[in-house]
Amino acid sequence: MKISICSYSFHRLLAAGKQDIFQYIKDCKELGCTQLDPWNAHLSTIEKGEEVIHAGRNPGESQHLTSVDDDYLLSVKRAADEVGLPFGCIAVDGAHIYEETEEGRRRNRARAYRWIAVAEKLGASHIRIDAGGPEQWTEEQFAITVDGYRDVIGHAAEAGLQVVVENHWGPTVQPDQVVRLIEAVPELGLLLDSWNWAHGKQAEGWLKCAKYAKVIHVKTFNFTENGEELTQNIPAFCRLMKKSGFQGAWGVESVPHADGEIEAARKSIELIKHSVF
Template structure:
């Protein structure tokens, strides 16, 4: 079974200066992960911990997540190689496709190109780039999003990287909007998050979108003493993905209410292994 912990699971440790990218690699190794799937804040030049917390809570306002230089990235790749952990999906905030102003779109596109080059440098298999845009885009906004994805998909393909969209924010929190986008851009793949749906849309999202999933974020918040997740039915989510032929990396994105991020990741991994 292939398992990763998206490094967003450790965003509070990162903000507090208690973890960096190199410690994330070591923590992933200790937790028994088979792959690394960093959130791009772990690969960015962060001046203040508050910047991490802001980015984590406001992915649509994460333009300050500027990547470190190539020398740093090469050291990260060397550390990952030494740990025996290849890179799966890099989750990128701050490079989304849609902005109302053309200049803002162009700035985001340049950021997307840069993160694609980073994914290639690290040997990552996938990169998550958000759609951005209003929750119910009109035809013009939808066309901008679809054409934007076609552009970054071609750039990523030339680098040997696949682009995934996540049900994250904006229109992709609504199952019908997400399916419409995936059908319009067949080469676009899905990073399916168990939790990130508009209110009342989770069950519909699971059922309509499981067949498209190529990567996952399994969210957890509260555990019982017996190791069950109280917020949602994770065993049912795992069963649904398996019945739809999912064979990718089981990605953890734990957000423990008690603040113990290492323990939250560990318990989520144990839950996945029990039912996966």
């Protein structure tokens, strides 16, 4: 069974200076992961913990997440190789496709190219680039988004990567718009998050989008004493993904309200294993 933890699960530890990318690698190994799925803040130069918190809460305003230099990336890759964990999906904030102005789109595109280069150096398999834009597309906005994805997909393919879009914010919280985008750009994969849907759209999102998933985030918030998740039906989500033929890593994205972040990730992994088998 393939297991991963999106490093956003540890964003409070990162903000507090208690975890960096090297400790993330060690923690993933200790927790039994089979691959690494870092959020790009863990691969960025962070001067203040507040920057991490802001980036996590405002993914469309995370352009300050600037990647580290190539020598540093080589040391990160060596650390991962030493514990035998490959890189899976790099989750990128701040490089989304749609911006209102052409200048804004060019800036984001340059960031996307740089993060593609980072993912290539780490030997990752996928890179998440958000769609961006308002919750409801106009035809012009949709066309710009489609063209933008085709461009970054071409660059990523040369680097041996698949681009995935996540139901994350903006237009992709609507299931029909996720389906429309992926059907318009068949080379685009989906990072399916169990939680990030518009109000009342979760069940529809699961049922319509499960078949497109290449990467998943199983979102957890609160646990009972016996390890059940109180916020959503994680076993049902896992059964649906298994029935849909999902073959990727079972990715944890825990955002605990009470537990510490390491313990919440551990409980999430145990719940997934109990739900899948």
